Amino acid sequence: MAKKKAGFRFSPRILDHLGISAYNSVQKCLTELGANAYDADADKLTITLPDAVDDSSLIEIEDTGVGMSYQDITEKFLFVGLNRRADGQRTAKGRLVIGSKGIGKLAGFGIASTVEITSWKDGAQSTFKIERESLEDLKALSEHELTIVTSQTERSNGTRVRLMKLAPELNLQSAEVIRRYLYRTLPTVAGFKIIVNGVECTPEDVPGERHEFSEDLEGVGPIRGFYIIANARQPTPGLAVRVRKRIVKEPSLFGVDTRSHGFFTAEKVIGEIYAEFLDSEDGAQSKRDLISTTRDGFLEDSPVVRKLDEWAKRFLEQVIRGVDESEGKKRADSLLSRPAVKERLERMPPHVRGTATKVVRGILAKLRNVEEDEAAELIEWVLRYYESNILRELMRAIVSADVRDAEKLAVLVEDWGLKQVNSVVDIIKDQIGIIGKLEEVVASDTAKEMDLHKLIEGNLWLIREGLELWSSDKPLKTVLDQQIDKIYKDREDIRPDLICRSRDNGHEAAIMEFKRPKETVVMDHVSQALEYEALLKRHRPNIIFTTYVVGRQYHPSVLATREKLEGASLHLWSMDEILQRARMRFEKILEILGR
Template sequence: MEQKELQVTFDINTIDHLGVKLYSTIPPMIAELVSNAWDADANNVYINFKNEGEKTITVSDDGIGMTFSELNDYFLKIGRNRRVEMHKDETDGGRKVLGKKGLGKLSMFGIGKKITISTVKSGIKNTFVMDYEQLKDCEGNVYKPTVIDYCIKTDEKNGTSFFIEHLSRKSDFDIERLHRNLQTRFHIYSDKFVVHINDDEKYEINSNDIPEDKCQFIWKFPEDFEKDFDTETYKFKDLFEFGKVKGVQGKIYTSQTPLNKDVQGIVLFSRGKLVQEHSSFDDRANDNFFQYMSGSFDVDFIDNSFDVDNCSTDRKSLAWDIDENEELFKLQELIKKLVSIAQKKWREQRKAEKKRKVSSHGYDVDEWIKALNPAERPLAQKLTNAIIENDDIAEDIAADYIGCIKDMYSFEGFKQFTAELDELQELDNEHAIKLLTDWNTIEAKEYAKIAIGRVKTIEQFEKFIQTNASERDVIQKFLEEFPWLLDAKMSKFEREITYTKLLKQKFNDESILPESNRRLDFLCTNSAGVIHVIELKRPRIKLTMKEIQQICEYVEFIETQSPQTQGNVKGFLISDNMTYEPGANKYRKGLEKEGIFIKSYSDLLAEARRYNDDLYKMYEDISMKKNNKSDK
């Protein structure tokens, strides 16, 4: 059988403007191929994004496929209006045809420069390659794709596949985002038309339904808006009737939390295909509402004509600026009005929902305000409204804030302070609200922060002990920086003080000193005025009677030279090896009655940790009491 040629007649400017430049992002290009699969009565579309190595995209379907002549006469014919040419707007399977402009095949050149297309129909397979660089260089505006398979018999099932390579992108495909975007581009998904992405079930698209966990409120048109239009002017009643007559159907929904920007706003579908990307339909869309709002409407009537085309070429928006198109103008006004009504409903319902959740924490806002005297109610109402209507404050936090305000409302100083804030019009500011509600816990929180920081310091000190760090170069310097490790109440600290300096600066004693000028590791005082004489030893040094006698001499010297310190001097010998030579341990126990202690570094760390744990527990206790109060 003689191999025939495929042929594309084109204008390179058409390819560039309606392919390369118009479809410069992946989602609309993929949407064109999904649309082709729908029109081919496919039940499944398989999309594979390959990130490893050279990036490629494969899109295949199980539709009816195409013969060689159909490729030439239909698929490769640019600008073919299928509905006009076939005099029908339904497929053989009874689906409404989505294709209209005959430009979808150009979309692939906006993403990749080489396209391999393979199609099977009735056991016959045809495969060919379109190369953008070759297309640009051909003469006479006639391009002949390279035929790979010409009418080959095959056992493969009907269907068409597109293999796109030589992509310009370098970064990996964001599969999550592509899935989300593709899901919002059609209203044709069902168990009879499923899109599979990378053979991953979580990215399978088989439904147009909005996941329930994404929605807080949903309003459907027309049923949930009819009463709102009944109370409006004749103009708006006319818009409502227009929507019903034209078969407009859809919904606006809001989420619990702000939505991703790429799904905020209203999308419009005609015949199940996107004709208007996400839009707020509001020129002043700076309200928080628009961060939470999304929705979709089916407006099939705008694309029912074989001849009139209300859609932009890239299907991103309707041609709203078409002169004297009264139907498009009315549709736009209708959607604007629905968004405005939904915005009002959202505020009312969100406020009621937040009040209900706050009440479940034990704070019935309305009942509490009702119990106040008439002079107090306006400010209390404004305070609670500022909290409940603030979209940035979650329900549980709002309950805490209102609980605090309720508890503190009996204090005149608190009411005076809030009144001053009210005059400054600051009550809608979350920082001002937080300032009002933190009085009860601020001190405890500060203690808790200190405790958390100290625990980290304790952990670092433990590492020094475990590695047998030098007492002079490491341990002394560390304790000088953090004296509370020695005593949680330590307030003053001096390092390696001589007896002379000790007596002159600390005890103001002019007595004659012995000539010896022995050095101490530490001499510290705590907040009670008790002097601590501290002698440090390297953690793994074995203690002998010599070390014990040395600390005793230090304490005795100070008490002898400065009688006013009698009973207020304590000695500490610190190491981490508690193995004593014979007789030393018995001698040690007797010294504790005289205020001389031998401790391990482990003892110090345990005491410091216990004290700081108590600080943190203080904060937890206050928080628990606060929570218990809110449960009543």
């Protein structure tokens, strides 16, 4: 038996496997190279960006750190994967080392094909260049020899990295954007200045209320940080996670359901969590490995990381809920303190005034994202009814009703359109009367289909409360009419009529397609209606719309799919069904009101 020796050989592709390709943006690459400068005890990091990316463009990163000698380059820099913390957890200046994996030095290859490094240390200058292309044909990295040019120098210690042959598809953000990103993601400590294109990186001023927090997470460790409730919605809301003074996780809302809160509060929260236990100074291997190789996230399947995520979600929900309640109270206080409102309330008997105020606050709490003018209209509606006998009966019914019924009423009022409300009970009874008349017309053989369509168009509340307040959308109708003209070419006798309404600057729309009486609605018609989505998305990418196909007769195969189509916001209704649904809605409101 013979024993032979063998050893590992690493392909140049190991660079990609180690995660170098993850540094595929200027921000990520510069953050990693900036972290190296911080660990080198630099007091200044200077970055020079080109105006545009072309064949001659380069990015230059220069620091005033300790620099590297020829020996440092050969024994440490060219040792891929060398743990930077092997020499200690802190630098000579006492900084907590933020690098550890030993591959961040090669981050430049994420955006460039050529990296040139010049370093000055103790009167000696060392320069070498690495070409990514020259590594591609090698079987092993160890086969590649680099030429390091050394000379004497009078320059102070430091290192310069030049990134050349930049990726043609590179998205080069503005210097201002990169400054904000680097300031936020790199350590912000005294004695470490970052300059991009001649301008120092400074904190972005976010106007709002700042709050500090501190808590011990059982079984994990201490959590500190801050959050700001900004005065306006933020482009990237949420809490970032910082470890060793460096951002590891970008701002996140940790899965909070923002739709369940009002005032857009969730989108106004911005801040940071300091979670040093995820990479503690004691150097415990199990903790250090919680951070991904490229330090742009955590190992999500770790129990410790999951505990942090669960805590952050609970914490954000608590913050948002508290702000919602506070904002709701402030808004109600502001609206109720308007001179005209105060004067009318003061004229009411004390017990009536108290009930009216309670009702206003209760309904406003349910309609948190209603515009200020509509909220004022709602208060006007409440006061008007409290000043009349009908009002007192109505409000007595609301206050004494089951809370779920009151909530239903709030939703109905919101959907209905607050600006049209003058007399709830009277209007509802009038609308039920209109429905009754229309039911007679539909049942009549003498009614013309065109007349019925006009009746519906003039009373769109029959289809959906508040729809009559939506604007006519002629551009949208033109797009769909052109499509329908193609489909029904030479078949004008069965061409459907179309009504288009929209709101929110055209981002939400309702489309009503009225089929001719003699045409049976078949699956082809359903397919045509479903194709509206692809057609409209080309013109308005963010549009949300509901389609109503109104006909007299439906093929059995179509009726079998109605429930599924409802989930796709496509409703197949006959005239009879429209009127029946409308009657049921308004009779339900009267039931809630006890009338």
